[in-house]
Every structure is written in C-alpha cells, then in structure tokens.
Amino acid sequence: ETGVTQTPRHLVMGMTNKKSLKCEQHLGHNAMYWYKQSAKKPLELMFVYNFKEQTENNSVPSRFSPECPNSSHLFLHLHTLQPEDSALYLCASSQDPPRALYEQYFGPGTRLTVT
Amino acid sequence: QQPVQSPQAVILREGEDAVINCSSSKALYSVHWYRQKHGEAPVFLMILLKGGEQKGHDKISASFNEKKQQSSLYLTASQLSYSGTYFCGTAYNAGGTSYGKLTFGQGTILTVHP
Numbered sequence: 001e002t003g004v005t006q007t008p009r010h011l012v013m014g015m016t017n018k019k020s021l022k023c024e025q026h027l028g029h030n031a032m033y034w035y036k037q038s039a040k041k042p043l044e045l046m047f048v049y050n051f052k053e054q055t056e057n058n059s060v061p062s063r064f065s066p067e068c069p070n071s072s073h074l075f076l077h078l079h080t081l082q083p084e085d086s087a088l089y090l091c092a093s094s095q096d097p098p099r100a101l102y103e104q105y106f107g108p109g110t111r112l113t114v115t
Numbered sequence: 116q117q118p119v120q121s122p123q124a125v126i127l128r129e130g131e132d133a134v135i136n137c138s139s140s141k142a143l144y145s146v147h148w149y150r151q152k153h154g155e156a157p158v159f160l161m162i163l164l165k166g167g168e169q170k171g172h173d174k175i176s177a178s179f180n181e182k183k184q185q186s187s188l189y190l191t192a193s194q195l196s197y198s199g200t201y202f203c204g205t206a207y208n209a210g211g212t213s214y215g216k217l218t219f220g221q222g223t224i225l226t227v228h229p
Contacts, residue, residue, distance in 0.1 A: 004156070042117055043157070043202060043219040056216055090156065101145065101164070104217070106156035 002026050004107035006091050012113045013081065021076040021110045023091030030096035032074040033104065034066060037088040049074060050096055081114045088112070116141055118205045120220035127193050127227045135188040135223045137203030146186040147204040147217060148177055150197075157202060160188075190225070198227045 004025045013019050025032065034046040048056035049068040063085075065077040074091055088111050092104040118139045125133050137146060145164050149157040161172055163179040163186055171177075174191045190197055204217035 040221075042221045043204070045216055045218070048216065058216075101162070103147065103159040103162060105159065106149075108156045 004091060004093055004105050006089075006107035006110050008110060009108065010111045010113075012115060013078070014115055015081060015083070017081075018077070018079040020078065021089055021091075021112075023074040023076075023107055025072055025074075025091075025093040025105070025107075027093055027105060029093040029105070030071045031094045031102075032068060032071070033092040033094075034074065034076055035090040035092065035106075037090055037109070039087075043090070046076075078112075081112075083114050086112055086114045117218055118203055118220045120201075120203060120223050122223060123221070124224040125226070127225070129195060129227055129229055130192050131227075133190045133193060133225060135190075135201050135203075135225070137186045137188070137205070137220055139184045139205055139207075141184070141207050143179070143181070143184050143186075143205055143207065145206045146177075146179055147206075148186075148188050149202045149204065150199045151202065151222075152199040160201075193225075193227045195227050195229065198225055200224050 007022045030051050032049045036044045036046055045058050046060045047066045052068045063080050067075040088109045090109045091107040094104045095102040118137050121136045127133055147162050148160040150160055151157040161177055163177055165181050177188045179186045200222040202219050202222050204219045206217055
C-alpha cells in the first residue's frame with residue numbers, strides 16, 4: 001500500500017453514535033492533517049500533528065477528537081455529531097516541519113453522513 | 116482569511132488556454148495549487164514562495180506576484196485530463212510559525228470538452 005489511505009470510505013451514523021475515522025500514511029512523513037470538505041465550501045483545516053504532537057486546532061468543536069499514536073497513523077473520533085457535520089473528511093501528510101513549504105499528500109477521504 | 120479565486124468556473128475546448136487567479140488581502144508567504152477530480156483526493160501541482168517566482172510543470176505553470184498578493188495558474192493547450200476543481204492554498208506566516216496551516220480558496224471548476 002502506498003500514499004495515504006483512509007478507512008472507511010463511506011460512513012453513515014446517527015447523532016448519538018460514536019465512530020472513528022482512520023488515516024495511515026506510507027510516505028515516511030511526520031506531519032499529518034485533518035481537513036473537512038463540505039459542499040460548496042472551501043477545504044477547512046481542522047487539526048495538524050507534527051511528530052505526534054498537536055500543533056494546530058482550528059477551533060474545532062469537541063465532538064471531534066483527534067488522536068495520533070505515531071507518525072504514520074491518525075484517527076478522528078466522532079461522537080454526538082450534528083447533521084451539519086456531514087462532509088468529506090480528508091487526511092493529508094507532509095514532510096516535517098509542516099511550515100507550508102512542503103506539498104501535502106491527501107488521502108481519498110471518508111464521506112460522512114450524519115442522520 | 117480565505118483567499119479569493121477567480122473565475123469560479125471555466126469551460127474550455129481541448130487545446131484552449133485558461134488562467135486561474137488566487138488573491139489574498141494579507142501578505143502571502145507561500146501559495147499551493149492542487150487539483151481535485153470528482154470523488155478523488157486533491158493532488159498537489161506546485162508550491163510558490165514569496166519572491167515572485169514562476170514555476171512550470173508540463174503545460175501547467177504558475178506565478179506569484181508579491182505586490183498584488185496574487186498567484187495565477189496558467190493552463191496551456193488544455194487536455195481532457197485537466198478537468199477538475201483547482202484549489203489554491205495560502206500560508207501567511209513566515210519564520211516557521213505557520214505549521215503547515217493552509218487556508219484554501221473556494222475552488223475553480225475547470226471543464227475541458229473534446
């Protein structure tokens with residue numbers, strides 16, 4: 001497996017469910033990112049991790065909880081979501097340090113629908 | 116602050132050229148360009164750093180005008196494979212403080228017809 005992979009690719013969950021999104025990168029990078037892409041809206045940065053440490057939280061509601069156990073894996077834990085959280089969630093990775101000097105490699109995304 | 120892309124959509128015939136602009140109201144440090152096809156991940160095209168450089172990649176090139184705080188993406192002799200949504204991502208801080216934080220424009224939908 002190469003590049004950045006994300007599972008699941010599609011997820012439907014109720015507002016009271018708890019689920020997790022997984023991202024894995026096979027590029028030897030140390031910086032990882034979560035983005036939200038809603039219809040007709042720009043890509044929104046949610047979190048940045050560098051060497052497993054969170055360096056950016058872009059005012060994301062606490063119902064989204066990221067976890068980065070090592071430089072290759074990134075999770076996004078979801079609980080008590082709202083319908084407006086339905087979107088495509090993209091994971092990306094880049095070389096370190098993530099000073100916007102390096103290209104970001106994106107995964108295919110998880111299409112989340114909250115019912 | 117979100118950069119502004121123009122135009123919002125472009126329709127071309129194969130072989131025609133297009134320019135997509137990305138403008139910022141704040142001083143830019145770097146500009147990234149990505150292309151996303153429907154149902155796929157965004158794919159990196161190029162990065163430009165402040166200094167007014169121009170880069171090229173096959174028949175796709177870009178420039179960075181520091182005075183105007185604007186980057187332009189040039190697609191020449193367009194091919195069907197160029198169809199997709201083009202995003203610019205901008206970073207505003209220098210000196211290692213931006214931590215990879217990119218703010219993306221709303222995207223420009225490019226459609227190339229045979």
